Amino acid sequence: ATTRKPLLAGNWKMTLNHLEAIRLVQDLAFRLEEKDFDRADVVVLPPFTDIRSVQTLVDGDKLGIAYGAQDISAHDSGAYTGEVSGSMLSKLGCTYVVVGHSERRQYHAETDEVVNAKVKAALKHELTPILCIGEGLEVRKADGHVSHCISQLDGALSGLSADEVAKVVIAYEPVWAIGTGEVATPENAQEVCAAVRERLADLASPEVAGAVRVLYGGSVKGSNAGAIMAQPDVDGALVGGASLDAEDFTRIVRFD
Numbered sequence: 082a083t084t085r086k087p088l089l090a091g092n093w094k095m096t097l098n099h100l101e102a103i104r105l106v107q108d109l110a111f112r113l114e115e116k117d118f119d120r121a122d123v124v125v126l127p128p129f130t131d132i133r134s135v136q137t138l139v140d141g142d143k144l145g146i147a148y149g150a151q152d153i154s155a156h157d158s159g160a161y162t163g164e165v166s167g168s169m170l171s172k173l174g175c176t177y178v179v180v181g182h183s184e185r186r187q188y189h190a191e192t193d194e195v196v197n198a199k200v201k202a203a204l205k206h207e208l209t210p211i212l213c214i215g216e217g218l219e220v221r222k223a224d225g226h227v228s229h230c231i232s233q234l235d236g237a238l239s240g241l242s243a244d245e246v247a248k249v250v251i252a253y254e255p256v257w258a259i260g261t262g263e264v265a266t267p268e269n270a271q272e273v274c275a276a277v278r279e280r281l282a283d284l285a286s287p288e289v290a291g292a293v294r295v296l297y298g299g300s301v302k303g304s305n306a307g308a309i310m311a312q313p314d315v316d317g318a319l320v321g322g323a324s325l326d327a328e329d330f331t332r333i334v335r336f337d
């Protein structure tokens with residue numbers, strides 16, 4: 082048995098304007114009950130432009146829904162056109178931030194060094210980084226997935242103290258399973274999540290490794306969430322497409 086509280090996070094990606102965001106959060110708030118929040122942490126990760134609207138709803142209604150951003154600048158402030166800093170996110174009540182999503186690594190050339198700097202920026206501003214790691218199809222076919230993910234983990238957590246590692250959430254997201262409908266098997270997810278936890282014990286301590294939440298992400302839906310979450314080292318899910326559907330996301334939150 083584990084004492085880790087499951088975490089279900091919805092990555093809305095670049096979808097939903099602020100009115101659509103309000104509608105989705107209201108729909109989720111209508112469906113989710115206190116016992117759902119007792120059992121699991123529920124997080125939504127809207128585009129930057131929706132965060133203020135989500136904040137207003139969550140504050141006003143004392144909902145159990147937490148929220149955060151999909152990216153963070155490695156810098157605190159200054160001449161970084163288009164970037165958003167950790168202090169700006171904290172000021173809006175964000176408590177989580179996605180760092181190193183495969184779409185950022187792929188389309189915005191984020192290296193392990195950049196991801197490492199962003200993890201540090203998040204921690205500095207008391208945001209919980211949801212650090213994404215995961216292999217592409219070629220690496221998986223060549224059976225290099227575990228070492229690939231561990232190398233990304235090492236790079237992203239470089240220079241962190243054990244106390245800092247304890248504050249991070251890891252999301253294993255095989256790139257071939259993101260947005261493709263091709264979900265990893267529960268055993269695929271377990272294999273990498275267990276290897277991540279083992280590595281966390283080396284990087285920090287067995288206690289920290291036992292407490293850090295390791296999520297799976299990649300085509301999670303209400304219909305497959307239960308089997309994935311039943312794996313001993315999978316503590317939750319980072320959900321893209323299905324998080325835009327309040328009914329299905331509620332099913333994911335209530336996985337069984």
Ligand code: PEP
Binds near residue numbers: 258259
């Ligand atoms: C994601 O964006 O992190 C993700 C896992 O997407 P999807 O659930 O749509 O595969």
